[in-house]
Amino acid sequence: MPLLAPARYKGAYGGRGSAKSHFFAENLLEYCLTHRGARIVCVREVQRTLKESVKRLVEDKILHFKVAGHFEPQTDSIIAPGNGVVLFQGMADHTAESIKSLEGFDIAYVEEAQMLTERSLEMLRPTIRKPGSEIWFSWNPRHASDPVDMLLRGPVIPDNAVVVRTNWKDNPWFTPELEAERKFDYEHRSHRYAHVWEGEYEPMAVGAIWDRMVFHRNRRSQAPKMGRVLVSIDPPISSAPGSDEAGILVGGLGSDDGRGYVLADYSMVGTPQEWGKHAVAAYDLHEADAMVVEINQGGEMVRHVIHSIRPGIRVIEVRGSRAKHVRAEPISALYALDRVSHVGAFPELEAQMCLMTAEGYQGEGSPDRVDALVWMFTQLFPKLTQREKPPGGYPLARRANSYYNPHRLGMSRR
DSSP: OGGGSOOSEEEEEOOTTSOHHHHHHHHHHHHHHHSTTOEEEEEESOOSSGGGSSHHHHHHHHHHTTOGGGOEEOSSEEEEGGGEEEEEEEGGGOOTTGGGGGTTOSEEEESSGGGOOHHHHHHHHHHOOSTTOEEEEEEOOOOTTSHHHHHHSSSSOOTTEEEEEOOGGGOTTOOHHHHHHHHHHHHHOHHHHHHHHHOOOOOOSTTBSSOHHHHHHHOBSSOOSEEEEEEEEEOOSOOSTTOOOBEEEEEEEETTTOOEEEEEEOOBOOOHHHHHHHHHHHHHHTTOSEEEEEOTTTTHHHHHHHHHHSTTOOEEEEOOOSOHHHHHHHHHHHHHTTOEEEBSOOHHHHHHHTTEETTEEOSSSOOHHHHHHHHHHHHHSGGGGOOOOOTTOOOOOOOTTGGGOGGGTTTOOO
16 A cells, blocks of 8 residues: 555565565556556566566456457557557666667666666766656565665665565465465475465575574564663774664563564664664664673673763673674574564674674674674573583583583573
8 A cells, every 4th residue: 555655766575475566567557547648667676578578468458358359569668648658677787878769768667676787877867857756675585785675775874765574475366376485485395384385585505504484483572571681792893984773672581581683773873982882772762771892802892882971871881702703603592492573673683693603704804793792692592501510610512502502592401
């Protein structure tokens, strides 16, 4: 329903079987019938042949709604009422000069928008400039850094944008054939299921210790009554332009169920004073009990920054003596046991999590959000990281896969 009202940008993202393309194809026909002379271009990043376009789907809709008398399908276009036109083009074929041919168009519909490059998006947006013109997007998300996600799901989206998430369960016409395919993937291809059917970002690293299917399975729209709540900070080495972020996460334990919850992600790039104020604001907003701060890089500086902004805040200092991926493994085991939920979606955090493998972090830069998450849940589930000691007090070597034994994950110990 939100997509039926006028808006400069309209977006629908989600997985297979959600009827995104069907919705926009039908909306396209309705627009042509109610706006004589309408000019619409259907684009995708690469379109080698018309078979790769939505032309066949639009033609099927014309027949289905019995409006063939109003449209004239051509070889590479469709003539619409009032001498309007529907074109089908690939953005990769356009240049700065050729794109000007679309300046007078009313609507640009971008199919498979996750494939659209930044160059194509930069050319398309100012080209569709007619008063009242609209740009429609449908896509199955791949990564938070894709241009369409940065535009319509990023930290700041245009005021005149309407974006909805839609998946198979929202489609009343979901067919038995699709349901059989979905169930097969759920049971046998769980590593791909969340992306293909639920519209989650693609897992990016082979051997990742987190699985997007786990995020989806345990995701919550609202947090329960919370017990202990922490703000966790992984400070950057430098605040210079282009430096890593300060990872700032808020999470806690449900007071009744004892589950872990990720409540918010306030990570940012900035000076110590800037991210310190950000963290204190999060502390106040979520009525947190303490802050957890890593001091490997900043030492006493981190505590000083926090207390200079708000004296008296309880600060728990932690220092990493093991590699990041080793510290992360027991927390990923908590997720595998369905003991942690994300309240809402955290694309940047989840993307970093799915780049952490048993061999190390496979992404660019530092996984500051993941580090903050690990320190937070290490404090919230303290028994998880306690090492057994023999009578002499020397740490025992960790047994293979010991982190994944459910009897040792904060519930009981042998």
